[in-house]
Structure formats: C-alpha cells, structure tokens
Amino acid sequence: MKIALLGSTGSIGTNTLEVCRRYGIEVEVLVAGNNIDLLAKQIEEFRPRIVVSAKRANFDAPVVLHGQEGILQALTMCESELVVNALVGFLGLRPTLKAIELGKRVALANKESLVVAGKFIDVSKLRPIDSEHFGLWYLLQSARQPKRLILTASGGALRDWEIERIAHASLQDVLNHPNWSMGTKITIDSATMVNKLFEVLEAYWLFETKHIDAVIEPSSLVHGIVEFMDGSTTMHASKTDMKLPIAYALGIMDEPILSNVDLLAMNIAFRAIDSERYPVWQIKDALLQHPDCGVVVNAANEAAIERFLKGSFTFGDIAQAILQAFERFEGRVVNDIEEIFAIDEEVRNYVKTL
Ligand SMILES: NC(=O)C1=CN([C@@H]2O[C@H](COP(=O)(O)OP(=O)(O)OC[C@H]3O[C@@H](n4cnc5c(N)ncnc54)[C@H](OP(=O)(O)O)[C@@H]3O)[C@@H](O)[C@H]2O)C=CC1
Ligand SMILES: CC(=O)[C@@H](O)[C@H](O)COP(=O)(O)O
Ligand SMILES: [Mn+2]
Incomplete structure (x- = not known):
C-alpha cells in the first residue's frame, strides 16, 4: 500500500510516518508547509515520488511542487488510494474535497474539513483519525x-x-x-x-x-x-x-x-x-441545531487566533469574537460549496473589525 501524506512535518504527520516506518507503508507524496529542514530529512528516508512545500524550494524528488495548487496537483498525479490529511485549518478543505472527487479514501485528521463543510463531504470515504x-x-x-x-x-x-x-x-x-x-x-x-x-x-x-x-x-x-x-x-x-x-x-x-x-x-x-x-460552550446546542454555521465558528476562530498570535487580541478575545460572529451570522444556511469559501472570507473580514 502507498499513501499521500499532507502535513508530514506536523504532530499527526510525524506520528503517521512512525506508523509507516513500523509497518513498511510506502509514502508516495509528502506535503509540508515551511519546515523545509524536516521535510528534506523525511524525503531522504521515505523517497517520495512527489513533494510539495508551501513556498518554492529545491528537493531531491522526481516531482517538486509548491503552494495550495501544488497540493491539488499532487493528489491528481499520485496513484495512492489513501490520502492522510493532517493539514491544519481551513486550508485542509480543498484537498479533502479533491481527494474524494478523485475517488480516493481520506484518513482525516483535518477536522476543520468536516466542521466547515460536512454537508458536502461523503463521509463513507473517510476514516477518522481524531482520537475521540x-x-x-x-x-x-x-x-x-x-x-x-x-x-x-x-x-x-x-x-x-x-x-x-x-x-x-x-x-x-x-x-x-x-x-x-x-x-x-x-x-x-x-x-x-x-x-x-x-x-x-x-x-x-x-x-x-x-x-x-x-x-x-x-x-x-x-x-x-x-x-x-x-x-x-x-x-x-x-x-x-x-x-x-x-x-x-x-x-x-x-x-x-x-x-x-x-x-x-x-x-x-x-x-x-x-x-x-469556556464561554464558547454556550453555543454547543445552537451549533448542533445549525450545523451549517460551522464555517462561521471556524473562520472566526482562525481569524481570532491569528490576532492572538500577533498580539492584537487577548486569549479571552478569541471566545468573544466567536460568540459575536455566531450571533451576527446566526442561522446561515449554506447551499453549495463555493458559499463556504465566501462566508469564510466574510467572517474573517468581520473579525478584523473587532
Ligand atoms: N495533533 C493531534 O494529536 C491531533 C490533531 N488533529 C487535527 O489534525 C490537524 C493537524 O494537527 P497537528 O498535526 O497537531 O498540526 P501541526 O501544526 O503540528 O501540523 C500542521 C501541518 O500542516 C502543515 N501546513 C501548515 N500550513 C501549510 C501550508 N500552507 N501548506 C502546506 N502545509 C502546511 C505544516 O507544515 P510546516 O510545519 O512544515 O509549516 C504541518 O506539517 C489539525 O486539523 C488538528 O485539529 C486532530 C486530532 C489530534
Ligand atoms: C488527540 C486529540 O484527539 C485531540 O483532539 C485532543 O482531544 C485534544 O485535547 P482536548 O481534549 O484538550 O481538546
Ligand atoms: Mn480529539
């Protein structure tokens, strides 16, 4: 068996490679972000045919791609029938959709894919990695x-x-x-x-x-x-x-x-x-009643975390931004997948104004 591993340099990615090492699973594709040094070491050990990094870089592999388009291209080019999606955040959604469109199965760690677009994902093609x-x-x-x-x-x-x-x-x-x-x-x-x-x-x-x-x-x-x-x-x-x-x-x-x-x-x-x-817990039941609003909560969370990491939000502001966005975009119904991308952008822009 061979796999395509997206997010190979992260916590789930490195654990996945340990499993591959132990059970002799071939790694056909390695995708990482900016941790070029670790990616180079992984290439040396696993000899993947296709490598993708966030920015253009040189690697010792037959096919080297970059950027988000590169990830989708790698999925199209590869023979692997199983894709491990261990990318973090909204960025993981298009690869999940693409892998399923190509008839592949997805071992899914990237929970954000389901949170924002569960309505449009054929879950029979998924194997959940999340521990719970x-x-x-x-x-x-x-x-x-x-x-x-x-x-x-x-x-x-x-x-x-x-x-x-x-x-x-x-x-x-x-x-x-x-x-x-x-x-x-x-x-x-x-x-x-x-x-x-x-x-x-x-x-x-x-x-x-x-x-x-x-x-x-x-x-x-x-x-x-x-x-x-x-x-x-x-x-x-x-x-x-x-x-x-x-x-x-x-x-x-x-x-x-x-x-x-x-x-x-x-x-x-x-x-x-x-x-x-945990103030966000107060919307748990409302979110279950309006699961289409997962995209709202996710976008608000990602935008708020970005501000927390840059220092313009306190930790407490993250939950407040999510609650405000949830109220502002209350009851949104999503009719097609492109709307997910539009709402995501709208909510991120809203959080920038808080
Ligand atoms: N860690 C865990 O135990 C669990 C994680 N999950 C879920 O799994 C997913 C991954 O989590 P985790 O492994 O902890 O996260 P990490 O931050 O450790 O890893 C994220 C991976 O995504 C890569 N990445 C980030 N941005 C880009 C980009 N623009 N292009 C290509 N690759 C990119 C990173 O590359 P680089 O580091 O090279 O920049 C890294 O390989 C998340 O959705 C998380 O919620 C679910 C259950 C448990
Ligand atoms: C390992 C795993 O599945 C994580 O999602 C874990 O559950 C996070 O820990 P918390 O229980 O603190 O959210
Ligand atoms: Mn979990």
Whole structure:
C-alpha cells in the first residue's frame, strides 16, 4: 500500500510516518508547509515520488511542487488510494474535497474539513483519525442501538486556573497542554474548548446523530463513551498516543500497536464543561441545531487566533469574537460549496473589525 501524506512535518504527520516506518507503508507524496529542514530529512528516508512545500524550494524528488495548487496537483498525479490529511485549518478543505472527487479514501485528521463543510463531504470515504471519533467508531462496531455519544475533553492548559485570570493567559500558558503534544492551533483550541465544539460537529457529520455531548476527563485516557438504549454505557480507553487511531485509519488493525492502559494507575473522574470557564460552550446546542454555521465558528476562530498570535487580541478575545460572529451570522444556511469559501472570507473580514 502507498499513501499521500499532507502535513508530514506536523504532530499527526510525524506520528503517521512512525506508523509507516513500523509497518513498511510506502509514502508516495509528502506535503509540508515551511519546515523545509524536516521535510528534506523525511524525503531522504521515505523517497517520495512527489513533494510539495508551501513556498518554492529545491528537493531531491522526481516531482517538486509548491503552494495550495501544488497540493491539488499532487493528489491528481499520485496513484495512492489513501490520502492522510493532517493539514491544519481551513486550508485542509480543498484537498479533502479533491481527494474524494478523485475517488480516493481520506484518513482525516483535518477536522476543520468536516466542521466547515460536512454537508458536502461523503463521509463513507473517510476514516477518522481524531482520537475521540476513533474511540466512538470502535465502540459502535456492536450492532446495538446507541442512545447518546459522549466525547471527552482534557479541559486544556487552563482547566485549573482561577476564571478571572484566564482572559489574559499568554500563548506560553495556553500551549502547556496537560496530556497531548500537538500543533499550536489545536492546542489553543483545546484551551478555549473550541476543539470540543468542533468535535461535536465532527461527530454529528460522521455518526449522523444530534445526541452528542462532551465531558471533561482530565487524564485523557478515556476518549469516547457510548450510552446504549438498554442502559449500558461503554468507554474506549487507550494511552494518549495518536499512533493507534492513525494505524487503524491506515488499515492496520488488531496488531499490538500500543500497550494497554495501566488500570491500577488510572484515576478516572468526569467533570461537566462549565460555560463560565469556556464561554464558547454556550453555543454547543445552537451549533448542533445549525450545523451549517460551522464555517462561521471556524473562520472566526482562525481569524481570532491569528490576532492572538500577533498580539492584537487577548486569549479571552478569541471566545468573544466567536460568540459575536455566531450571533451576527446566526442561522446561515449554506447551499453549495463555493458559499463556504465566501462566508469564510466574510467572517474573517468581520473579525478584523473587532
Ligand atoms: N495533533 C493531534 O494529536 C491531533 C490533531 N488533529 C487535527 O489534525 C490537524 C493537524 O494537527 P497537528 O498535526 O497537531 O498540526 P501541526 O501544526 O503540528 O501540523 C500542521 C501541518 O500542516 C502543515 N501546513 C501548515 N500550513 C501549510 C501550508 N500552507 N501548506 C502546506 N502545509 C502546511 C505544516 O507544515 P510546516 O510545519 O512544515 O509549516 C504541518 O506539517 C489539525 O486539523 C488538528 O485539529 C486532530 C486530532 C489530534
Ligand atoms: C488527540 C486529540 O484527539 C485531540 O483532539 C485532543 O482531544 C485534544 O485535547 P482536548 O481534549 O484538550 O481538546
Ligand atoms: Mn480529539
């Protein structure tokens, strides 16, 4: 089997390459952004036929492309039937759509694709990499009737902070995730709880139910929970290591991928998600009622994070921008995929004015 890997230099990308290394999977395409040095090392080891970087650069590969158009060209040119989309943000949407249009399957880490355009994505072509959705998928293999799907959240870096201090947390504070080592953007999303808001929408598109909720599980050892009609509740537990969901998404199953959790070291307790600590959580039900507004929340979040990283927004401003954008663009219905791109731009421009 060979794969096209988009986002090879990131947290999911490097974990994917570890899985490829371990199970001898050929990598036909490597796509990265600006981490040219790491990309060059990956090329030396995996010898891909096609390489794409954000900006024009020289690499030792038969085909070298660049930019977002280069990613789409690489997908068209490659033979791989499986594309791992580990790009971060809205930028990942066109590659997801293109891969599906070309008849390929997508191992999807780029949750933003589903958040903004779930309505236009054939989910039967997807294998979810997100740990909670992998956990839910695992639990849903039984033929029994589920009643409610529950995602777990770590609570993020600020989960034990006094609420009054949170609005002025620094980037360094926010990046101190308690359990997972991930890219900057998703780690910020974890601290605002936007990540879980996105995962609720992701679960809605993947599993076609609105009976979805989330709770905090501070150790991140339980990933997904299913309540069944008969009164049973099952939970998926595994170590905080993305190689398990990634391996399954690559078709490697029932292998000793990870060691099991140490039951005697587990101390599982659940907490409710509090909208005072995580203001974005107040729109969770409204967003499930209006899933087309995922594009609004995503664009506001990406534009607000950009301002936070540049210093013109505080951490607290991120949630406020999302809530204001959600109110302003309330109930938007999206009729076709090009409208997604138009709304995305409109919302980003709106956040610039705040
Ligand atoms: N990390 C995790 O454990 C999990 C992540 N996810 C999701 O997976 C996705 C990736 O997350 P993560 O790996 O943490 O993110 P990272 O920031 O670690 O990696 C992002 C990748 O995208 C590449 N990239 C960024 N901009 C461009 C561009 N313009 N052109 C080409 N490539 C680009 C980066 O390249 P470069 O670094 O070279 O600039 C990097 O390879 C996100 O959607 C996230 O929400 C979901 C569940 C768990
Ligand atoms: C590993 C993974 O799937 C992430 O999405 C993780 O869930 C983020 O942590 P939070 O639970 O803090 O959002
Ligand atoms: Mn997750």
